[in-house]
Amino acid sequence: MSQQISRLKGRSELGMALLLGVVGAVVIWDASTLNVSYSNSDPVGPKTLPYIVGGLLLVCAALLTVQVLRGGHGEVEGGEDIDLTHGTDWRTVVPLIAAFIVNILLIDTLGWVISGTLLFWGSVWALGSRHYVRDGIVSLVLALLTFYGFYLGLGIKLPAGVLEGVL
Structure with a gap:
């Protein structure tokens, strides 16, 4: 074996x-x-x-x-601007995964605008930004833009959730 x-x-x-x-x-x-x-x-x-x-x-x-x-293998990445000797940064990866899971769990009940705002805000927080208010505003704007971009631009209705009738 x-x-x-x-x-x-x-x-x-x-x-x-x-x-x-x-x-x-x-x-x-x-x-x-x-x-x-x-x-x-x-x-x-x-x-x-x-x-x-x-x-x-x-x-x-x-x-x-x-x-x-036959002995062939993929070429190791050159690592342009990263240090390939370091392992995975779990303190970044785990919060990113958590932000996606929260979005999946809340999108149907709270709607895309709220869950998307949490997704965007949680992602930038996990990646190191500590401008909470600014990040929250930018996340909300991105969620609204994607909501209306899908609805008006593509004709795809994202769930409105608790904001049904407001959006």
């Missing part, structure tokens, strides 16, 4: 190949479950593109697996 582990050491790209293969298989399976009416006169149909994408993902997974098993 340890001999197999040592043989695979340094071949983390196999994980990416596995992920590509799983996603490709899921795309093909999902395409096969599409219900298409028989009266559709389009010779290509709606299943064609998902089958192509899924197939290409499987081909990429197979080619990447062969490449890695």
Whole structure:
């Protein structure tokens, strides 16, 4: 067992190949479950593109697996302006994840404007800004701009939540 582990050491790209293969298989399976009416006169149909994408993902997974098993590997990033010797800054990552989770949990009840404001404000706080009032105002403006940008520009209604009828 340890001999197999040592043989695979340094071949983390196999994980990416596995992920590509799983996603490709899921795309093909999902395409096969599409219900298409028989009266559709389009010779290509709606299943064609998902089958192509899924197939290409499987081909990429197979080619990447062969490449890695033959000794190929990805090139290490040069790290233009970052120090690659430092680990992950969890004191930044965890609050960012928390801001996204809060947004997911509150968007339906409070609406996009409030949850988006919390998302934007929490993100800038996690990234180090300590101008609480200014960041709150900018976050609110961004949430309102995206709310109306989606509604007026794209015709997509984001949830208004408790501000239903006000916005």
